[in-house]
Amino acid sequence: MQEYDVVMIGAGHNALVCAAYLLKAGYSVLLLEKQPFPGGGSTTEELMPEAAPGFKFNPCAIDHIFVHLGPVVQELELSKYGLEYLFCDPVVFCPHPDGKYFLAHGSVEKTCAEIARYSVRDAKKYAEFIDFWQRVIGALTAVFNAPPNSLLDIAGNFDRAKLNDLLSLLGSPTEIVDVIRTMFTSPLDNINEYFDEEFLKAPLARLAAELSTPPSQKNMAVGSIMMALRHNPGMARPKGGTGALTQALVNLVHDLGGTILTEQEVQRVLVDDQRAVGVRVANGQEYRAKRGVISSIDAKRVFLQLMESAEVDAANDRLRERLDRRIVNHNEAILKIDCALSEAPRFEHHHHRDDYLMGSVLIADSVEQVELAHTDPEMGRIPLDDPSMYMVVPTMRDPSMAPNGQHTLWIEYFAPYQIAGANGTGLKGTGWTEELKDKVADRVLSKLAEYAPNVKDAIIARHIESPPELESRLGMLKGNYYHLDMTFDQMMFFRPLPELANYKTPIAGLYLTGAGTHPGGSISGMPGRNCAHVFLQNQHPVVQSLKNVSDSLASTTKSLFGLS
Numbered sequence: 001m002q003e004y005d006v007v008m009i010g011a012g013h014n015a016l017v018c019a020a021y022l023l024k025a026g027y028s029v030l031l032l033e034k035q036p037f038p039g040g041g042s043t044t045e046e047l048m049p050e051a052a053p054g055f056k057f058n059p060c061a062i063d064h065i066f067v068h069l070g071p072v073v074q075e076l077e078l079s080k081y082g083l084e085y086l087f088c089d090p091v092v093f094c095p096h097p098d099g100k101y102f103l104a105h106g107s108v109e110k111t112c113a114e115i116a117r118y119s120v121r122d123a124k125k126y127a128e129f130i131d132f133w134q135r136v137i138g139a140l141t142a143v144f145n146a147p148p149n150s151l152l153d154i155a156g157n158f159d160r161a162k163l164n165d166l167l168s169l170l171g172s173p174t175e176i177v178d179v180i181r182t183m184f185t186s187p188l189d190n191i192n193e194y195f196d197e198e199f200l201k202a203p204l205a206r207l208a209a210e211l212s213t214p215p216s217q218k219n220m221a222v223g224s225i226m227m228a229l230r231h232n233p234g235m236a237r238p239k240g241g242t243g244a245l246t247q248a249l250v251n252l253v254h255d256l257g258g259t260i261l262t263e264q265e266v267q268r269v270l271v272d273d274q275r276a277v278g279v280r281v282a283n284g285q286e287y288r289a290k291r292g293v294i295s296s297i298d299a300k301r302v303f304l305q306l307m308e309s310a311e312v313d314a315a316n317d318r319l320r321e322r323l324d325r326r327i328v329n330h331n332e333a334i335l336k337i338d339c340a341l342s343e344a345p346r347f348e349h350h351h352h353r354d355d356y357l358m359g360s361v362l363i364a365d366s367v368e369q370v371e372l373a374h375t376d377p378e379m380g381r382i383p384l385d386d387p388s389m390y391m392v393v394p395t396m397r398d399p400s401m402a403p404n405g406q407h408t409l410w411i412e413y414f415a416p417y418q419i420a421g422a423n424g425t426g427l428k429g430t431g432w433t434e435e436l437k438d439k440v441a442d443r444v445l446s447k448l449a450e451y452a453p454n455v456k457d458a459i460i461a462r463h464i465e466s467p468p469e470l471e472s473r474l475g476m477l478k479g480n481y482y483h484l485d486m487t488f489d490q491m492m493f494f495r496p497l498p499e500l501a502n503y504k505t506p507i508a509g510l511y512l513t514g515a516g517t518h519p520g521g522s523i524s525g526m527p528g529r530n531c532a533h534v535f536l537q538n539q540h541p542v543v544q545s546l547k548n549v550s551d552s553l554a555s556t557t558k559s560l561f562g563l564s
């Protein structure tokens with residue numbers, strides 16, 4: 001039987017990041033991936049090799065933002081392993097039905113100038129709005145890059161700039177309470193407080209709702225960081241596609257002596273005397289772990305699907321019920337559409353320029369349309385009357401992803417996992433069928449054609465993935481693109497549950513990482529890095545704690561007194 005220090009379940013980007021840190025610390029690591037290649041939601045694939053040879057697609061993630069809030073790319077020296085980030089500018093384009101459009105540049109000033117063409121007041125307010133959320137981001141970054149229960153690590157992450165951001169938010173007691181009050185409001189409340197113009201409010205609502213809740217969701221005002229982040233640290237894509245991030249991590253893991261085995265679906269975590277000692281994969285092969293098993297798939301899947309009930313109950317007799325009933329995954333998922341195009345979409349009614357298509361292109365006509373884009377799926381309805389969408393033309397920024405002069409189109413459309421009234425039919429009983437997928441894609445593309453009339457004739461081939469297909473491919477429950485909902489009650493030290501929030505579990509030697517842990521979904525590498533930190537601390541608690549105290553003191557001293 002093969003034996004490693006650590007066996008990891010899954011080889012998405014978070015598992016690869018975690019593995020790299022453990023390998024660097026001298027541990028032997030095996031990653032087991034159920035797909036034929038690593039990457040999970042971070043791959044680039046020729047999805048239609050026959051109908052559209054030479055066109056490369058990102059079936060999941062495309063826009064990388066959060067990864068630039070942490071040190072992973074620099075610490076792991078991923079550029080040496082082939083990673084090159086291409087930053088986008090402009091970052092957002094959203095045409096409005098009345099002919100106006102929101103065009104956001106990397107620069108806040110340039111963006112304000114664009115808004116001022118329609119509303120001088122909203123332009124001024126936009127600068128205030130971004131300034132507020134930038135300061136929140138500064139303070140949150142320290143929290144994102146540390147295990148949520150480790151105040152020492154969080155404190156150590158506050159450099160002078162982040163400390164200034166935090167202090168600037170915390171004025172008099174009344175001001176502090178007011179900042180907290182803002183956090184309890186919804187993105188919509190927050191947007192309405194600042195702005196008048198629908199052409200601006202609708203895209204901001206659409207981006208805020210990318211955290212997977214409707215704009216009107218109370219307690220989710222923090223979603224407004226999604227626009228502020230696009231200004232700083234900015235939005236980028238790996239050259240060659242999202243899969244280039246995975247490839248760089250794979251190169252590094254191999255270089256450090258790690259092992260990645262694909263087509264190895266883990267079916268059982270092996271537990272001996274309340275300690276995780278290895279895993280068994282679908283073909284019956286077992287792999288032993290001397291120091292730990294780290295799962296990059298979420299707690300619900302690990303404890304409810306990969307473990308014997310009695311073994312979980314022996315460690316914590318309430319855990320299974322809490323995982324089952326207290327962690328909530330909504331019904332909203334993504335129907336993903338990828339197209340090979342003979343030419344790029346042209347937004348004829350909005351003074352088309354190719355560079356408008358460098359970043360995220362949003363079809364968000366009104367706040368109400370964006371609201372329905374989330375609430376309809378939650379109720380099992382497909383919001384087809386007036387589809388909102390997030391689309392990208394990846395080849396505008398990176399022409400290497402298609403044959404010369406041709407383009408690709410990436411569309412994210414929110415849709416229900418379970419269709420109301422269709423229980424027990426279609427794929428996995430969700431109601432989704434090939435016919436329905438085609439019908440929905442036709443409607444979404446028709447909506448896009450209202451803005452870019454050339455798009456329909458430009459389509460060479462298209463690939464559509466429904467929520468249950470995503471679930472089958474990558475295992476995400478109900479096709480949840482963040483593994484678990486990113487609602488306030490499931491963030492930070494609540495993610496996935498308070499008793500599991502610091503990457504450790506009641507089973508000795510069993511750790512959690514991945515999107516289902518703090519700080520959550522998206523391409524960030526932060527859950528992987530934070531989990532590695534906790535694992536290493538557990539191996540040498542005294543040495544590591546002393547090192548942490550010393551690092552933390554050094555960084556706090558440096559930030560306070562500017563010492564180098």
Ligand SMILES: Cc1cc2nc3c(=O)[nH]c(=O)nc-3n(C[C@H](O)[C@H](O)[C@H](O)COP(=O)(O)OP(=O)(O)OC[C@H]3O[C@@H](n4cnc5c(N)ncnc54)[C@H](O)[C@@H]3O)c2cc1C
Nearest residue numbers: 010012013014034040041061062063266514515521522523
């Ligand atoms: C359509 C879509 C678009 C997205 N767009 C963006 C975007 O633009 N920007 C962004 O930042 N984020 C985006 N996301 C979210 C992002 O892709 C995920 O949050 C991220 O990939 C999570 O990474 P991870 O490593 O934690 O998990 P995953 O990428 O899910 O990796 C987990 C891995 O575990 C494997 N696995 C599952 N079960 C088993 C098992 N039993 N045994 C072995 N292996 C197993 C899976 O195959 C997978 O490879 C998008 C997601 C989707 C679905």
